[in-house]
Amino acid sequence: MSATATKPDTAEVVLAARNVAKSYGAVHALKGVNFDIHRGQVTTLFGENGAGKSTLMKILSGVIQPTSGEIILDGKPVAFQNSTHARDLGVSIIHQELSLAPNLSVRDNIFMGREIMGPTGVNFAEEEAQVRKLMADLEEDIDPLTPVEDLRLGQQQIVEIARALSVDSRILIMDEPTSALSATEVEVLFKVINDLTSKGVSIVYISHHLEEALQITDHAVVLRDGTMTAWAPRAEIDLNWIVRNMVGENYNLGSPPDGYAFGQTALSVQNMVLPDPGGNPYNVVDNLSLDVKAGEIVCIYGLMGAGRSELMEALAGRYRQQSGRIELLGQEISDLSIAGRIASGLALVPEDRQRDGLVQTMSVGQNLSLASIGAFTRGLFTSRRAEKALVADSIKRVTVKTSGPDAAIGSLSGGNQQKVVIGKMMATNPKVILLDEPSRGIDIGAKAEVFRLLADGAKQGLAVVYTTSEVSECLSIAHRIIVMHKGRITAEFGADATKEMIMAASGEQHAA
Amino acid sequence: MSQTSKSAAPQGQGFSLLKLLLEGRAFFALIVIIAVFSYLSPNYFTTSNFLIMASQVAIFGLLAIGMLLVILNGGIDLSVGSILALCGVIAGAMMQGIEIKAMGVILYPPVWAVVVITVTIGALVGAVNGVLVAYLKVPAFVATLGVMYVARGVALLLTNGLTYNRLAGSAELGNTGFKWLGSERIAGIPISVLILAVCAVIAWLVLSRSAFGRWLYASGGNERAAELSGVPVKFVKVTVYTLSGALSAVAGLVLSSQLTSAGPTAGTTYELTAIAAVVIGGAALTGGRGTVLGTMLGAFVIGFLSAGLVIVGVSSYWQTVFTGAVIVLAVLMNSIQTGKGGKKA
Numbered sequence: 001m002s003a004t005a006t007k008p009d010t011a012e013v014v015l016a017a018r019n020v021a022k023s024y025g026a027v028h029a030l031k032g033v034n035f036d037i038h039r040g041q042v043t044t045l046f047g048e049n050g051a052g053k054s055t056l057m058k059i060l061s062g063v064i065q066p067t068s069g070e071i072i073l074d075g076k077p078v079a080f081q082n083s084t085h086a087r088d089l090g091v092s093i094i095h096q097e098l099s100l101a102p103n104l105s106v107r108d109n110i111f112m113g114r115e116i117m118g119p120t121g122v123n124f125a126e127e128e129a130q131v132r133k134l135m136a137d138l139e140e141d142i143d144p145l146t147p148v149e150d151l152r153l154g155q156q157q158i159v160e161i162a163r164a165l166s167v168d169s170r171i172l173i174m175d176e177p178t179s180a181l182s183a184t185e186v187e188v189l190f191k192v193i194n195d196l197t198s199k200g201v202s203i204v205y206i207s208h209h210l211e212e213a214l215q216i217t218d219h220a221v222v223l224r225d226g227t228m229t230a231w232a233p234r235a236e237i238d239l240n241w242i243v244r245n246m247v248g249e250n251y252n253l254g255s256p257p258d259g260y261a262f263g264q265t266a267l268s269v270q271n272m273v274l275p276d277p278g279g280n281p282y283n284v285v286d287n288l289s290l291d292v293k294a295g296e297i298v299c300i301y302g303l304m305g306a307g308r309s310e311l312m313e314a315l316a317g318r319y320r321q322q323s324g325r326i327e328l329l330g331q332e333i334s335d336l337s338i339a340g341r342i343a344s345g346l347a348l349v350p351e352d353r354q355r356d357g358l359v360q361t362m363s364v365g366q367n368l369s370l371a372s373i374g375a376f377t378r379g380l381f382t383s384r385r386a387e388k389a390l391v392a393d394s395i396k397r398v399t400v401k402t403s404g405p406d407a408a409i410g411s412l413s414g415g416n417q418q419k420v421v422i423g424k425m426m427a428t429n430p431k432v433i434l435l436d437e438p439s440r441g442i443d444i445g446a447k448a449e450v451f452r453l454l455a456d457g458a459k460q461g462l463a464v465v466y467t468t469s470e471v472s473e474c475l476s477i478a479h480r481i482i483v484m485h486k487g488r489i490t491a492e493f494g495a496d497a498t499k500e501m502i503m504a505a506s507g508e509q510h511a512a
Numbered sequence: 513m514s515q516t517s518k519s520a521a522p523q524g525q526g527f528s529l530l531k532l533l534l535e536g537r538a539f540f541a542l543i544v545i546i547a548v549f550s551y552l553s554p555n556y557f558t559t560s561n562f563l564i565m566a567s568q569v570a571i572f573g574l575l576a577i578g579m580l581l582v583i584l585n586g587g588i589d590l591s592v593g594s595i596l597a598l599c600g601v602i603a604g605a606m607m608q609g610i611e612i613k614a615m616g617v618i619l620y621p622p623v624w625a626v627v628v629i630t631v632t633i634g635a636l637v638g639a640v641n642g643v644l645v646a647y648l649k650v651p652a653f654v655a656t657l658g659v660m661y662v663a664r665g666v667a668l669l670l671t672n673g674l675t676y677n678r679l680a681g682s683a684e685l686g687n688t689g690f691k692w693l694g695s696e697r698i699a700g701i702p703i704s705v706l707i708l709a710v711c712a713v714i715a716w717l718v719l720s721r722s723a724f725g726r727w728l729y730a731s732g733g734n735e736r737a738a739e740l741s742g743v744p745v746k747f748v749k750v751t752v753y754t755l756s757g758a759l760s761a762v763a764g765l766v767l768s769s770q771l772t773s774a775g776p777t778a779g780t781t782y783e784l785t786a787i788a789a790v791v792i793g794g795a796a797l798t799g800g801r802g803t804v805l806g807t808m809l810g811a812f813v814i815g816f817l818s819a820g821l822v823i824v825g826v827s828s829y830w831q832t833v834f835t836g837a838v839i840v841l842a843v844l845m846n847s848i849q850t851g852k853g854g855k856k857a
């Protein structure tokens with residue numbers, strides 16, 4: 001258990017951090033960490049939100065410089081000037097937050113900054129051929145010429161992965177590469193990882209999906225509050241070991257809250273049809289009807305592309321072209337704007353926090369209060385005192401780890417940013433809350449907190465609808481589990497469903 | 513758990529030291545400009561000269577406030593100079609009397625009506641910009657570029673290219689007083705400066721204390737996130753262009769009153785000066801960042817610099833060079849600053 005137990009393993013260490021510390025002003029993100037990457041093996045890194053995982057990886061890939069400490073590449077100390085320098089030395093990284101240019105095509109994103117030059121300029125044909133090959137390896141049907149902004153989040157993540165793969169690095173760091181991928185896509189990625197390691201490529205893998213990460217890990221390292229708390233080879237670890245070292249206790253995603261009766265129907269959807277917003281001739285939501293009662297928690301499970309996000313966004317008022325009836329507490333709301341729906345008690349926590357959830361130019365506090373400005377406006381002006389109280393309350397309610405409400409939103413770890421988005425919508429005191437993949441990028445402790453928050457809300461009469469791509473998350477607090485496939489509800493279960501039943505109904509080829 | 517709020521020392525929120533230093537750039541530039549020209553010319557550092565310079569700054573300052581609102585929204589408004597001219601000309605036409613041939617009468621609206629009508633027209637032209645950008649999805653640069661040409665063209669058509677000179681009105685017609693805006697003083701301070709001050713204070717209150725201000729910063733920072741949080745982003749967009757148009761009209765009234773003439777070529781390239789003031793004041797052209805205080809400092813930096821160059825007798829060609837250099841310098845400092853902060857992604 002001791003932090004200095006990082007003695008060399010059988011396999012050679014190719015890249016190592018020695019006593020690396022990183023501070024942002026008063027925030028000590030890393031406090032002297034040792035970390036080894038072994039040739040041809042997968043090292044997984046676990047830790048709560050804000051533990052310093054991304055910070056350590058950014059240091060190892062040259063994106064940021066450590067405050068103190070040393071980086072050792074092939075036994076010799078090295079100082080990466082920047083990420084290009086690190087890439088030239090064989091280290092590349094897949095960032096937790098997507099870093100693609102949305103207006104450019106898949107091909108141009110993958111070769112951005114390393115264009116293949118021919119005698120007459122960029123050799124686009126060669127680039128395109130390579131992208132097709134990469135997509136075939138990843139078993140994805142993505143055209144190299146599609147603009148990235150037209151891809152759904154999971155596909156964008158695939159592009160990000162493909163870009164890192166295209167570099168042929170010796171060391172590949174993956175910071176939550178799978179947070180938006182489906183189970184099948186994850187399996188393919190794991191195949192690719194196994195291929196790479198057998199060729200001698202070393203991998204660092206970060207994920208909050210612990211079971212998933214355990215499938216490929218050779219070594220596990222746990223970070224906690226900027227220090228390494230545990231290290232062990234695969235043979236010695238299991239889920240409990242990770243959780244114990246990460247949060248110091250066992251965790252439980254909870255069970256459906258009981259001991260109360262559901263209220264009236266809070267949300268009622270009748271025959272909703274939404275044509276594909278991309279203009280394809282099919283419906284992404286296809287004649288769907290759904291009732292949710294006050295106090296009830298409903299989980300919508302489905303693969304990527306099942307239409308869950310579109311359903312959620314249509315309910316929130318994002319689209320104009322849908323048909324069908326939406327009622328909130330018996331009141332027809334189909335004609336209301338997004339703001340109108342929020343005011344009448346329907347809130348959405350969107351899937352993509354960077355694009356749809358956060359305003360990067362605003363502080364943590366301003367982001368938290370953004371959806372409830374009306375609540376602290378007195379006459380013409382906003383009341384600073386009321387806003388402060390609301391923000392402090394939200395920070396406490398969703399336990400955001402931040403140096404204060406005035407901190408820049410970009411200074412938060414990924415999981416804490418997600419909590420800000422949830423806190424923002426909870427602050428509007430909704431009657432019905434829709435959460436699209438609320439657990440994306442948050443650690444198990446936080447996940448349990450979010451679910452407990454939702455369960456508490458349900459007891460007070462809040463109707464909760466959330467989507468997930470992880471069956472285990474459906475089998476926690478949900479009273480009812482709905483499986484969506486191609487825009488339709490294909491099955492409905494009570495809380496006593498099993499994993500196998502749910503996956504079979506989703507049209508998923510068997511995933512582990 | 514875990515709220516490590518060590519740094520949250522109790523302090524007057526609006527005026528933390530760091531903020532002051534950041535905005536301080538333009539402030540220090542202003543001090544340097546005043547110091548240098550005061551040294552070079554004994555006439556510079558006098559109350560009367562300051563008031564004269566300030567009343568010139570008022571025109572740019574008004575345009576810059578409108579420009580700031582648009583830029584905070586992530587847009588740009590190239591039409592302000594033309595709207596200024598169009599509104600000036602319309603006001604001029606009304607002061608000279610509008611002849612309605614069919615009825616054989618000439619109407620002389622009182623000055624207050626001229627002001628109201630002119631500002632309304634400016635707002636309407638601005639609203640056209642807003643609708644083009646928000647609803648018809650024309651990029652702001654293109655939409656306002658088009659309106660810039662159209663407004664200028666209409667101003668030329670209305671006047672046949674000539675300038676209205678008789679703006680004084682006459683007592684028997686009951687329409688005197690147009691001069692008041694541009695040349696009168698209250699407690700020694702030119703009316704134009706007071707108008708600027710009032711507009712700046714209102715804009716500051718709106719941006720820092722009202723829901724609308726918060727909507728504006730949010731939709732400029734990330735329009736999709738703002739929309740999903742219930743911000744009426746289209747309304748915000750139309751409103752900022754409308755306000756920019758209205759402020760251009762006010763500037764047009766003040767300018768023609770100062771000059772006691774209204775010409776269709778007034779205000780040419782003023783949009784660029786307004787953009788420069790906003791940028792020198794530290795606002796980001798990508799939207800979401802910027803303050804009224806910064807923009808006002810930016811306007812004064814430009815105004816005091818060019819006035820100073822005139823006073824010490826530098827040729828107008830050199831004035832242009834200096835102004836350009838100051839703008840580039842300011843933006844350079846902006847990008848150094850955001851370059852440092854933006855590395856964390």
Ligand SMILES: Nc1ncnc2c1ncn2[C@@H]1O[C@H](COP(=O)(O)OP(=O)(O)OP(=O)(O)O)[C@@H](O)[C@H]1O
Nearest residue numbers: 024029049050051052053054055411413414415856
């Ligand atoms: N640019 C920055 N400025 C200030 N603080 C920062 C900055 N970047 C990171 N931090 C802080 O450093 C700590 C570690 O952040 P990091 O992103 O490494 O966490 P993480 O382990 O990757 O978490 P997650 O699982 O949520 O992604 C956090 O407390 C975060 O607030």
Ligand SMILES: [Mg+2]
Nearest residue numbers: 053054096414
């Ligand atoms: Mg991270």
